Amino acid sequence: MTGVASKVAVIGSGISGAVCASILAKNGVSVTIFESGRGPGGRMSQRRERSKDGRELFFDHGAPCFTVSASNLEVQSLVNDWESRGLVAEWKEKFGSFDFSSKKFVNIEEEGSNKRYVGVPGMNSICRALCHEPGIETRFGLAIGRLDWLDDYDTWSLKSLDGQDVGHFKGVVASDKNTFSSRFTNVAGKPPPIDLISVSDTTLQMNEIPALPCFALMLAFEQPLSSIPTKGFSFKNSKVLSWAYCDSSKPGRSNASERWVLHSTAEYAELIISQTGFQKPSSAVLTKVAEELFQEFQSTGLDISQPFFKKAHRWGSAFPAANIAGEEKCLWVGKRRLAICGDFCVTPNVEGAICSGIAAAAKFVNLLSTL
Incomplete structure (x- = not known):
């Protein structure tokens, strides 16, 4: 050529x-x-961490999954090929929303009602x-x-x-x-x-x-959070959290512990950045963010135990808004x-x-x- x-x-x-x-x-x-x-991977990267006791933990701390529009045959054809190669699998779990005003789950889907795909064993x-x-x-x-x-x-x-x-x-x-x-x-x-x-x-x-920042919080628990009826949900009426998902519930993941990832709202992330600057956040800033995101998670009123691993990560201007x-x-x-x-x-x-x-x-x- x-x-x-x-x-x-x-x-x-x-x-x-x-x-x-x-x-x-x-x-x-x-x-x-x-x-x-x-x-x-970019925002589809998988994060490898170690707990204080030496356990290896993996988190999809960016994009948790993806969907394909029914009319998008070209992308669906690619995804079908990846599925046949064992690179992706369908994530068949219940999803919904949690309303902070009423402290209740709303709009819970039937399991597998919408096709969500994940990379295997990581995004x-x-x-x-x-x-x-x-x-x-x-x-x-x-x-x-x-x-x-x-x-x-x-x-x-x-x-x-x-x-x-x-x-x-x-x-x-x-x-x-x-x-x-x-x-x-x-x-x-x-x-x-x-x-x-x-x-x-x-x-x-x-x-x-226009680009939106976000903080991700990676959590690992010894026991399942059984009070949560879904494996992924968005938050309504919260200025701090936008959504949460149980990373360990995905196909091909280890279930030795229950791992969750929370994402902040852009509003919260912009507030932190306005206070600390856009340079790489310090350990102290990330620790503060991790505590605040987890406190908001606990304020749902759900039975959420203390995690044995907790760490925040900042996505700068990674999420375009147009x-x-x-x-x-x-x-x-x-x-x-x-x-x-x-x-x-x-x-x-x-x-x-x-x-x-x-x-x-x-x-x-x-x-x-x-x-």
Whole structure:
């Protein structure tokens, strides 16, 4: 293969980037994924922790599960394939809502009434498998510090954070928001690696994406919380908690302990950030957050025992509150062979991210078909 898109860099190994890379590789494109983290998944990553007594604990502390719209046959086809490979399974449990005003559960669904999927044995299992498919090289622990379009060579030049040259590519897929928008970076004032002003007219769109922060609380209990009639529920009329789910109730998980994950409201997270700043939160801040989220959980009036493990994690501006790509489902700069994809392009959930990854891959595949 010569010319356009014979070698493509995918920045970010979340579900949109991983799906895009998988489709490109299946179409004969040589793909290199660059991921700043130690492993794949983004908000579908799985957290490994140890309790004080040395027990190993795993938590899906980002996206707990995902659904697929009935009309979205393309995504459903992918999910069916992943299910046949043992990468996902249906999470068949009861879900509902808890109203803080009445201190009662409301809107409890029948078990399995809505199809919810989870990765097995962790939410990151899908991304991990896709990142290691034939035709894909994955470089973990390598953050991209700069991307430059070289007119003379008709290629992209990528450099790491410390300035090392990591390769030249005919095309780039940016699925990590930190690559192109300083709004999403955890380091205040740090410019994004790619200057969209020089390659497109999408800068204004990117800078206007509203993004919501969130704190996650990971809990492990010796005994099941039997007073809770569901395995996942949202909170109504709480300024602190948005939802909770029993992570250990998912298929393929260890049931040696009962593990729950709680997510804060954006309102609460923004309050904490306004008090402490956007830099990486200190241990003292995370301890304070963990106590406040757990106290709100206990204030439901349910019989909630003391956990043997309790730890908070902050998701900075990870949750987009709008989509910017409309029906295109990704942003495409054809003259520079640059695709920008992610849930912020479609809908802020796993299904939206998958759709955007499919759309980004299609742009390159369509370009190849014209050569």
